[in-house]
Amino acid sequence: MVDWTEKYRPSTLAEVRGNNKARDALAEWGKTWDDHREAVVLHGAPGVGKTSAAHALANDMGWETVELNASDQRTADVIERFAGRAAMNTTLAGASAGDANGEREGRQLVIMDEADNIHGNYDRGGAGAITRLVKKSNQPIVLIANEYYDMSSGLRSATREIEFRDVSARSIVPVLRDILRKEGIEFDSDALDRIAETNSGDLRSAVKDLQAAADGADRLTVEDVVTGSRDKAIGLFEYIDSVLKEDTAQDAIQSAYAVDETPDDQVKWIEDKVSMVYDDDELARAYEFLANADVWLGRVMATQDYSYWRYATDNVAAGVAAARNRTRGGWTQYGGAPYRSTRDKTRDEVVRKIAESGGFSMGTARRNVLPFLSTITHHCKPRDVTVAMAAWYDLDESAVSFITGSGETTNKVQSIVEDAREMRESEMEEHSGGAFEGTASNGDGTGNDESIENDASEDDVLDGGGNDSADEEVEDDDNQSGLDDFF
Numbered sequence: 001m002v003d004w005t006e007k008y009r010p011s012t013l014a015e016v017r018g019n020n021k022a023r024d025a026l027a028e029w030g031k032t033w034d035d036h037r038e039a040v041v042l043h044g045a046p047g048v049g050k051t052s053a054a055h056a057l058a059n060d061m062g063w064e065t066v067e068l069n070a071s072d073q074r075t076a077d078v079i080e081r082f083a084g085r086a087a088m089n090t091t092l093a094g095a096s097a098g099d100a101n102g103e104r105e106g107r108q109l110v111i112m113d114e115a116d117n118i119h120g121n122y123d124r125g126g127a128g129a130i131t132r133l134v135k136k137s138n139q140p141i142v143l144i145a146n147e148y149y150d151m152s153s154g155l156r157s158a159t160r161e162i163e164f165r166d167v168s169a170r171s172i173v174p175v176l177r178d179i180l181r182k183e184g185i186e187f188d189s190d191a192l193d194r195i196a197e198t199n200s201g202d203l204r205s206a207v208k209d210l211q212a213a214a215d216g217a218d219r220l221t222v223e224d225v226v227t228g229s230r231d232k233a234i235g236l237f238e239y240i241d242s243v244l245k246e247d248t249a250q251d252a253i254q255s256a257y258a259v260d261e262t263p264d265d266q267v268k269w270i271e272d273k274v275s276m277v278y279d280d281d282e283l284a285r286a287y288e289f290l291a292n293a294d295v296w297l298g299r300v301m302a303t304q305d306y307s308y309w310r311y312a313t314d315n316v317a318a319g320v321a322a323a324r325n326r327t328r329g330g331w332t333q334y335g336g337a338p339y340r341s342t343r344d345k346t347r348d349e350v351v352r353k354i355a356e357s358g359g360f361s362m363g364t365a366r367r368n369v370l371p372f373l374s375t376i377t378h379h380c381k382p383r384d385v386t387v388a389m390a391a392w393y394d395l396d397e398s399a400v401s402f403i404t405g406s407g408e409t410t411n412k413v414q415s416i417v418e419d420a421r422e423m424r425e426s427e428m429e430e431h432s433g434g435a436f437e438g439t440a441s442n443g444d445g446t447g448n449d450e451s452i453e454n455d456a457s458e459d460d461v462l463d464g465g466g467n468d469s470a471d472e473e474v475e476d477d478d479n480q481s482g483l484d485d486f487f
Contacts (some may be wrong), residue, residue, distance in 0.1 A: 003249075004211040005204050010056045015176050016049055018167030018203060023053060025162045029058045030140065039134035039141035041115065043148040044164030046311060047202035051113060053164070054142040058109040058389050062346070063140070067111045108139050114430050115143035116150035116293075131155045146302070156432070166201030169193070175203060176210050186219040192227045205310060212254060213348040236261060236269065236332060242321075243270055245276040245328040247319035256317035262366055263312040264300075267293050270339035282324045289319025304405060306371040346402045353393045370403070379403045380412055390420035 010016045022357045024040070029040050042050040058065045073456070115130065129155050134141055141429065145151055148161060158362035176192045195213065199206035214220045241253035256266060267290060274286050300308045307401075347370075354373070355365040377386040390400050400413050 006181060008054050008175075008182070008212070008316045011396075012060050012279050013053065013056045016053050016056055018263065019053070019172035022164045026053055026057055026160070028161060029062070029162070030061050033140045034161060037137075038160050039137065039143060039158065040160045040162060041143045041145055041148065042150070043145040044167055045201060045206035046308065047147055047199075048164045048167050050144050050164050051111070051202055054109065054111050054144065056143075056423065058111075061107070061109075063107045063109045065109050065111055067113070102166050110137070110139055110141045112141070113144045114146070114221045115155070116145035123433045131158055132284065134158050146299075166199075167203045169196035172196040172199065172203055172206045175407060176206060179207065180220065185214050187214075188221050190217075190280055191220045191225050192485070194222055199286070202307070208253075208314075212250065215250065234450050235259070239266075240269060240273055240334060241332075242276060243317055244320070244324070245332070247321060248320040252317040252321035253314065256313045261309050261315065263293070264297050267297065267316050268338045268344075269311065270320055273332075274320065275336050276332055276334065277328060278324060281427065284318045285323035289315045292319065301405060302375050304371075305376075310381060333418045341400040342398075343402065346398045350393075350402060351396070353399075357393060374405070379404050380404045380416060387416050387419045387423060390416055393426065394455050395420065462482065 013023050015028050022044075026040070026042065029036075029038075042054060044050055055065060057063075095259050112130065127312060130143070131152065134143075135158055143151075143155075143159065148156070148163070173192050173196045176195060177187070180187050180192075187423060191213070192210075195206050195209050199209060209225075210220075213224050215389045217224060239255045239259035239261070243252045246256070249257060256263075259266070261269070263348050267326070271290050274290075275283060278286055293312040296308050296312040296315065300306055300312070348364075350371060355361060358365065358369065360369075377389055379387045386400070386404060389395070389403070393399070395417070396416050397409075400416055404413070
């Protein structure tokens with residue numbers, strides 16, 4: 001099955017939707033490049049059309065393209081050998097020297113994806129090489145970035161910047177409508193509205209969801225969209241078979257959404273089992289997709305933005321499935337779980353505490369609650385909320401570090417855990433002391449109103465609400481109010 005995001009990628013800037021201002025600025029940059037010769041950074045959230053706009057510009061200008069993407073090892077040597085070679089060309093094939101028009105038509109547009117994510121051993125020296133490259137390039141360069149200010153200040157100062165904003169649901173609907181008309185599929189307008197609203201901001205994701213919902217249908221209805229989002233859960237080994245042995249790339253994605261495993265767990269399982277099934281050439285391709293998935297998981301940990309999970313899923317499910325040459329039948333003894341690191345065990349312990357405290361399943365705790373907690377306490381900010389969370393779930397340093405993304409041995413995390421323990425102790429004293437004091441003051445064993453009020457105060461504190469007298473008691477105790485405010 002042809003991927004609709006590629007099939008219907010804009011071929012000209014006039015077809016780029018939802019970012020008219022950015023689109024026009026990019027067109028102007030391209031038309032006047034001979035005058036200013038600056039590189040440009042297109043930045044914004046994933047899926048808003050940055051890379052598509054760069055390719056559309058090249059098509060409009062009659063330029064060839066050279067790409068260096070996130071899966072490449074972007075060392076200084078690689079950048080200067082591949083991108084640098086193109087960028088230093090003054091006149092390319094098909095353009096005669098001294099012919100201004102021929103030179104312009106023969107230009108190459110150098111496109112570098114994830115310019116804000118150049119780090120680690122594989123990218124050693126890469127940031128400096130890019131900065132040097134954009135300063136002396138004889139060819140137009142477009143850098144693609146999600147987070148503009150994650151780029152070095154030197155690189156930012158050496159380039160122009162154009163921001164691509166999230167694509168509104170109102171702009172997404174016409175794109176979905178045009179695709180279905182070209183595919184000859186009838187549709188209910190409400191179905192397109194539902195997909196657009198669910199993916200508001202991310203046009204690429206909306207097109208992927210549209211293709212999944214419309215697969216094999218003559219007409220797309222709201223029921224198709226809703227049903228597609230709540231497919232029956234499948235087992236882990238059924239999912240592994242789907243990716244490694246049986247299904248197309250598109251069907252493997254659906255299996256990934258149906259299995260009760262987060263993308264980071266999916267990567268661990270597929271990486272551990274793929275060598276049992278794939279031949280050498282298939283393995284090489286599969287590991288490239290697994291490496292891409294790992295890049296997206298790293299971005300999740302760095303930013304606490306769990307919307308990036310979908311791109312990890314695309315690589316581990318669709319990518320690895322597409323890497324094999326053929327389908328396979330039979331049964332494979334996959335064996336036990338992959339090696340469990342200390343981090344994996346910490347995560348499972350955190351999920352268990354969340355599930356037990358909230359009274360819901362481990363899957364709900366892992367998929368829905370844990371990402372929420374990580375977002376609202378990212379890097380332990382705000383501190384009072386982080387302390388309240390640690391107190392409520394009785395978390396130690398490793399658990400707080402895992403949820404917040406802060407270093408386990410830092411003074412910040414250790415002080416938060418200490419304050420959380422004091423808060424828990426204060427709560428226990430407050431609860432038990434109030435109850436016993438009310439009972440002792442009766443003296444007559446009749447259980448008078450004072451005892452009832454004390455009992456009510458205890459229950460109301462646990463429930464986060466209560467009567468006026470209980471609220472006044474809670475407000476008098478800073479530690480107590482901190483934990484209530486957490487909920």
